[in-house]
Amino acid sequence: MSWLVTGGAGYIGSHVVRALRAAGMDTVVLDDLSTGFADFVPDEVPFVEGSLLDADLVARTLRDHSVHGVIHIAGFKYAGVSVQRPLHTYEQNVTTMLVLLRAMREAGVDKFVFSSSAATYGTPSGDQVTEQTPTNPESPYGETKLIGEWLLRDEGTAHGLAHTSLRYFNVVGSGEEALFDTSPHNLFPLVFDMLYRGATPRINGDDYPTPDGTCVRDYVHVSDLAVSHVAAARRLDAGEPVERVYNLGSGSGSSVRQIMDTIREVTGIDFTPEIHPRRAGDPARIVADGDLAARDLDWKMRHSLQEMVASAWSARQAAGDAYPA
DSSP: OEEEEETTTSHHHHHHHHHHHHTTOOEEEEEOOSSOOGGGSOTTSOEEESOTTOHHHHHHHHHHTTEEEEEEOOSOOOHHHHHHOHHHHHIIIIIHHHHHHHHHHHHTOOEEEEEOOGGGGOSOSSSSBOTTSOOOOOSHHHHHHHHHHHHHHHHHHHHOOEEEEEEOOEEEOOSSTTOOOOOSSSHHHHHHHHHHTTOOOEEEOSOSSSTTSSOEEOEEEHHHHHHHHHHHHHHHHTTOOOOSEEEOOOSSOEEHHHHHHHHHHHHOOOOOOEEEOOOTTOOSEEOBOOHHHHHHSOOOOOSOHHHHHHHHHHHHHHHGGGSOO
16 A cells, blocks of 8 residues: 655655655655656656646556555645746646545545645734634635645545645755755745856845845755655554644744855855845745644754755755756
8 A cells, every 4th residue: 555645756745755765655656747857756666757637647546556645745836926827826736636636536545645835824914823824825826725725625524535734835955965956936946056057146025024124934844844744644544633734834934035144154155145026926924833733743843944055055066067957
């Protein structure tokens, strides 16, 4: 019996796959390689290349690999771009969820761990969000993640699907030098790529209502995140109770300017970031409380900000010119 990891050839998914393997749990990966890399999938892990929009392929994967649970990480995750591409975002994040859930029900697969997002909260009124904070997404991306949670809730009510959704925001760092974040929209890979190529990093907006005018976010290490995905899967396997939603947050935030300062310190490269306009869909501050996940999902911040930056920079350097431009 295996756990299917959708998006398992991507940055986050590949770390989750390794964490599952380290825990002795059989795993299969389904990924269309639109943003992932086949090399990110360990040789011993079965890999199915294809789209979640292909209902027949999804059904065959569940059947042929004796899947009994799904960790769903695949999706279009660019909040800013989703404002310009709402239909694409809904197709990739909602239509695929419908295809997957229908195939699971028909195959009798009844366990689901969902990679959701703190983008479901939008810009909260308080300094820290909990699972009880009202949701108010400010981008199509955040909306699709919230709809995914609703679909799980309703499928659980109608057909007994055991599920939980993990909300997180900025995932950074690397657990292995061979695994790196290549997102063209995430802060760390953007800054590192510019530094590697001799360009000047940029800050998108310095006029937010925050102490230094730049966005404040939770930054969590990808390996810490992977541990909690495994813990959630184990609880579902054991039939133990889980919350419908968990925040995977640090409880504290760092501003974009603070990140730039830490990158300057860790890399030893002196630079002054350029200031550019805000990106659409970016709320000023999101910092999440992770107490519930700490109670149930072995969630903890095992890495400092300096360690997050250092591991990510090491992976970027190891990639060298092979890093996708």
